[in-house]
Every structure is written in structure tokens, then in C-alpha cells.
Amino acid sequence: MSEFRTYAIILAAGRGERMQADQNKMLLKIAGRSLLDQCLERFSKNEAIDHIFTVMAAEDMPSPEETEQNIALSADYRGLEGFIAGGKTRQDSVFNALQAVEKHAAGFKGRVLVLIHDGARCFIPSAVVGRVLSALKAERCAVVATLPVTDTIRQVGQFALKELEMPRDELLQMQTPQAADLDILLHAFKLAREERIQATDDIALLLRIGYPVRTVSGDSRNLKLTSPDDLELAHLLYKAGYFNV
Numbered sequence: 001m002s003e004f005r006t007y008a009i010i011l012a013a014g015r016g017e018r019m020q021a022d023q024n025k026m027l028l029k030i031a032g033r034s035l036l037d038q039c040l041e042r043f044s045k046n047e048a049i050d051h052i053f054t055v056m057a058a059e060d061m062p063s064p065e066e067t068e069q070n071i072a073l074s075a076d077y078r079g080l081e082g083f084i085a086g087g088k089t090r091q092d093s094v095f096n097a098l099q100a101v102e103k104h105a106a107g108f109k110g111r112v113l114v115l116i117h118d119g120a121r122c123f124i125p126s127a128v129v130g131r132v133l134s135a136l137k138a139e140r141c142a143v144v145a146t147l148p149v150t151d152t153i154r155q156v157g158q159f160a161l162k163e164l165e166m167p168r169d170e171l172l173q174m175q176t177p178q179a180a181d182l183d184i185l186l187h188a189f190k191l192a193r194e195e196r197i198q199a200t201d202d203i204a205l206l207l208r209i210g211y212p213v214r215t216v217s218g219d220s221r222n223l224k225l226t227s228p229d230d231l232e233l234a235h236l237l238y239k240a241g242y243f244n245v
Ligand code: CTP
Pocket: 011, 012, 013, 014, 015, 016, 017, 018, 019, 025, 026, 055, 086, 087, 088, 089, 090, 091, 093, 118, 119, 120, 121, 224, 225, 226
């Protein structure tokens, strides 16, 4: 029996408000395939991932009655175990998926490794997944893909910029996957719920309970598509073959 079992949670239950489209941004298409499709294809082709759960808002979920045109997903994906209903916040969505993973992995005696990934980072190179998993397998810690900050970051007050400049070499941008063992993620998320803590990413909940977190290099191809400009850029980069790695 394998010592590890790997799960990917793909988050697609947001509303994509900043994208200003008339539907969830995860259903928008690049090269004829939805962002969700693009993301699932990458994870399902990655042999290092055993199982995948996708989190979606109930109204976006593909149903058997849907016509070809409305179906969000154009293919069956290896390892895709199912769709989980999303929650109000990203954190709620992750929690719902963690519970589904817990059920699915019940009885497995080895380490259950969970990679939580923003579906909006749909062009993730497989090397990023590889780096996250290697670090996670090497020791019991959490792992996050990060990028250095290249711009100067300055705090802003209500009326003006503050003099305070954040030292750039002490800052990192958090990407996803953010990953850890299932048991510690469940513990951290349950505690956050009890204590009414809402965080914008998963690592925040692990840091607050003092769990060790390691960083690995993310990738600029792993950008999050947030605004219409990001989408336009992604169309151009896709055409130029930038994401073919
Ligand atoms: N997400 C989710 N459930 C939520 C909120 C967000 O699964 N309740 C997912 C999104 O689908 C996205 C990822 O979390 O893939 C990162 O969130 P973000 O980029 O902020 O997406 P949205 O919340 O959809 O966008 P916006 O904040 O502009 O509404």
C-alpha cells in the first residue's frame, strides 16, 4: 500500500465579481475551453495527483439535463471524484471540500496530502505541483507556492499614503497550491469556524495555530485571473504558447 494519497481541491465556487462578466469567471472560455476545464485538465494529467474534488456554486454545477452548450465541462477527467457545493466565502468552500476528502479517504492508513488550489489559477505548470508535493512528502509541514515581490509596497491611510514602506525582501506573494496533511487542515479549519476567524487563504489558518509552513517557488504562469485585463492578457499569452510547459 502506498504511504501517501494525494488530493487536489479545485476551487471554482466564487462569483468572479471583479471579472465583471455575466457569469462565474470559471465558466469563461480561453481557446474554446472554460477556465475550469483548463485547470482540471492540468490536474487530471498530473500523475502525482490521485483524486480531485471541484467546489462549485450549486447554480454553476453541471447537471445531466443541461444541454451541450451549457455544460461547463467538456470532458471526463481522470481522478475527478465529484463536485462539492461551495460556501459563502472561499474558506467555507474549502471546508466543505475537506469534509468530502475526509469521507473519501476514510480507512486509508497513510498520509492524506491535500493541495488546495484556486481554480482561477488555471494555467498552473505541473512543476509547481511537483515542488509543493516534494516539500510536503519530505516532512510534516504545510507548503505554499510563492513569488517574490518586485514592486515597492507602501501602506495607504484614509487620505494619503503612509510613509511606511514594506521592506521588499521580507515580503512574498502567496499563490496556490497551499497544501498540508488532511488532519491538520481539518483541525485548523474547525478551530477557525469555532473562533469565527475568516482568512483569505489557507496558510493563514495554519500559521495562527503555529504549524510549520514551508515555501516553494511558484510561477508567473500560475497567475490568478481576477480582472478583465487578466483575462485579456491570458488570451494573448495562451496564443503565444506561454502556458505550454
Ligand atoms: N472561491 C470559492 N468559493 C468562494 C469564493 C471563491 O471557491 N465562496 C474560489 C474562486 O472560484 C476562485 C478562488 O476561490 O477560483 C480565488 O478567489 P477569487 O479569485 O477571489 O475569485 P472570486 O471570489 O470568484 O472573484 P471575486 O472576488 O472577484 O468575486
